[in-house]
Amino acid sequence: MKLTxxxxxxxxTNVHPGSDWATTFQTLEEYVPVIKKQVTGTSDFGLGxxxxxxxxxxxxxxxxxxxxxxxxxxxxxxxFTMNGFPYGNFHNERVKDDVHTPxxxxxxxxxxxxxxxxxxxxxxPEGMNGGISTSPISYKxxxxxxxxxxxxxxxxTEHLLQVILHLQxxxxxxxxxxxxxxxxxxxxxxxxxxxxxxxxxxxxxxxGVSFLMDxxxxxxxxxxxxxxxxxxxxxxxxxxxxxxxxxxxTFAKFRNAGIQIGKIQVSAALKIISNKENNxxxxxxxxxxxxxxxxxxxxEFKDGKVTTYSDLPEVLKVKNPFEELRAHFHVPIFxxxxxxxxxxxxxxxxxxxxxxxxxxxxxxxxETYTWDVLPQAxxxxxxxxxxxxxxxxxxxxx
Numbered sequence: 109m110k111l112t113x114x115x116x117x118x119x120x121t122n123v124h125p126g127s128d129w130a131t132t133f134q135t136l137e138e139y140v141p142v143i144k145k146q147v148t149g150t151s152d153f154g155l156g157x158x159x160x161x162x163x164x165x166x167x168x169x170x171x172x173x174x175x176x177x178x179x180x181x182x183x184x185x186x187x188f189t190m191n192g193f194p195y196g197n198f199h200n201e202r203v204k205d206d207v208h209t210p211x212x213x214x215x216x217x218x219x220x221x222x223x224x225x226x227x228x229x230x231x232x233p234e235g236m237n238g239g240i241s242t243s244p245i246s247y248k249x250x251x252x253x254x255x256x257x258x259x260x261x262x263x264x265t266e267h268l269l270q271v272i273l274h275l276q277x278x279x280x281x282x283x284x285x286x287x288x289x290x291x292x293x294x295x296x297x298x299x300x301x302x303x304x305x306x307x308x309x310x311x312x313x314x315x316g317v318s319f320l321m322d323x324x325x326x327x328x329x330x331x332x333x334x335x336x337x338x339x340x341x342x343x344x345x346x347x348x349x350x351x352x353x354x355x356x357x358t359f360a361k362f363r364n365a366g367i368q369i370g371k372i373q374v375s376a377a378l379k380i381i382s383n384k385e386n387n388x389x390x391x392x393x394x395x396x397x398x399x400x401x402x403x404x405x406x407x408e409f410k411d412g413k414v415t416t417y418s419d420l421p422e423v424l425k426v427k428n429p430f431e432e433l434r435a436h437f438h439v440p441i442f443x444x445x446x447x448x449x450x451x452x453x454x455x456x457x458x459x460x461x462x463x464x465x466x467x468x469x470x471x472x473x474x475e476t477y478t479w480d481v482l483p484q485a486x487x488x489x490x491x492x493x494x495x496x497x498x499x500x501x502x503x504x505x506x
Contacts, residue, residue: 109148111505114467116236119143119494120191120373120475122158127197129166132159133176139491141183146495152184156473158191159227160198161220169226177231187231189371189471192224192240193291199480204403204419208296211246212264222274225286229278232286239370239471241289241342244296245307249418251297260297265311268339269319275338276324289342289370292351294405294416294436300351301358304341305365312339332366340370343468344475345459346377349452350434352409355459359468369469372459374501375476376443378435379450391427393448396483397437398424405436438476439486440493442500446486460504474501 111117124139126132144153159167167173180186194207195217210216224240232238245264251257271288279285292298298307312335320331341362348358362369380394397404398420406417408430417423420435434452444453463469474497479490488496 109151109154111472111502114470115463115472116154116188116470117472117498117501118154118156118189118474119498120156120158120473120477122191122194122198122475122477123479123490123494124158125199126158126160126163127199128160129163129172132163137179139494140185142491143494143498144183144185146491147498148184150184152186155180155185155187156189156191156475157187157231158194158198159224161195161216164220164223164227167227169223169230173227173230180231186233186236187228188233188236188238189473190224190228190238190240191473191475192221192242195220198477199401201401203401205247205249205295207403208243208247208250211243211250211260212267213246213260215267217243218267218270221271221288225271225274225278225288228286229282229284232284237285237287237470239287239289239340239342241291241371241373244290244292244298246297248295248297248299257297261307261311262315264297265315268312269316272316272320272334272338273323276334285337287338287340287368287370289340291342291344291347291373293344293347294350294407295403295418299416300348300414301353301361304367305361308335308365308367336366336368340368342371342373343369343459344373344375345455346373346375346436346438346452349377349455350405350407350436352407352414352434355455355462359462359466363468371471371473372463372469373473373475374441374456374459375438375474376441376451376453376456378437378439379452380430380433380435381450382429382431383448387427387429390448391424394420394435395424396485397435399481401481402478403436407434407436408432438478439482440476441474441497443486456501457504460501464505472501474498 124135316335317331404420406423
């Protein structure tokens with residue numbers, strides 16, 4: 109939905125099951141018109157669409173896609189952003205590190221992403237730019253040693269450069285601007301702002317300039333401009349809070365490096381604060397979030413650096429003394445505290461305060477995909493929960 113002149117606000121439909129197109133469309137039919145009615149009434153409602161590879165293949169780029177576009181138009185709904193990070197099924201089975209499969213070293217990831225852009229091109233309203241968020245190249249633990257990591261970055265970059273060519277060609281042909289939004293997260297090859305800056309400097313810019321100058325017969329300056337135009341960052345608030353980065357500092361780093369923010373994903377992480385005297389109730393509360401579907405990396409800022417633990421069980425097993433931990437579990441953004449635990453809602457409020465004066469991205473997408481696996485005490489009706497998050501954000505933004 110149009111939040112202001114500068115911002116589009118939506119929620120990401122990865123909260124709904126969508127292993128194939130039939131399931132995806134069924135959940136969209138069930139939930140989206142009801143949510144729209146409660147949030148925007150008769151006004152148009154923007155959507156953050158998530159399509160698995162199978163759903164995307166089945167939707168195609170011809171008749172079925174046009175039928176979906178008509179359904180959107182008939183219901184006053186439009187798509188301006190997509191989540192292209194999870195490739196396969198994202199609900200009701202183990203996901204964990206497989207969320208990165210296939211990664212950017214593979215042609216499968218490249219073809220999936222190009223197809224999503226072809227579909228987004230059809231779904232986008234006239235005059236609006238579109239973006240797709242994606243994996244931070246790969247999962248760190250899959251690449252052992254410096255040589256393997258370097259190879260993953262190089263292969264991933266080769267495929268990202270093919271996306272740039274694809275997007276440049278589409279824009280030249282249609283006038284529609286779309287961008288690919290890299291989404292750093294704990295234990296991804298890109299985890300934080302410094303790693304993003306290093307990646308642009310060491311791989312994307314040098315490899316991209318050489319490739320694009322040859323391929324398009326353009327100057328170095330023009331090649332750099334294309335890279336920064338089409339490869340942007342998805343600023344997931346939960347993920348950057350896990351990196352213990354302050355929003356204003358991170359946005360300044362990206363601005364100074366010429367890196368654009370394609371999308372801001374509005375999300376909150378778990379914040380675990382020691383009560384000093386007796387942490388048993390804290391550990392017990394945290395154990396309720398240990399579930400088998402998603403990765404829940406835990407971070408700690410200690411001795412001037414961030415330490416990342418690969419998943420919640422690693423921390424719960426040893427229960428070392430701590431002052432503050434943060435866990436990669438997207439909790440409802442409208443909750444600041446729940447029992448012994450807290451959220452990083454304060455980072456959302458800081459981002460809101462910043463972007464009011466500095467609209468670094470037009471696209472705002474609430475992404476709390478964990479409703480199915482939340483502890484029982486936090487579970488609510490899904491429609492009610494999505495509506496509450498959207499309205500909470502609108503109220504805080506006003």
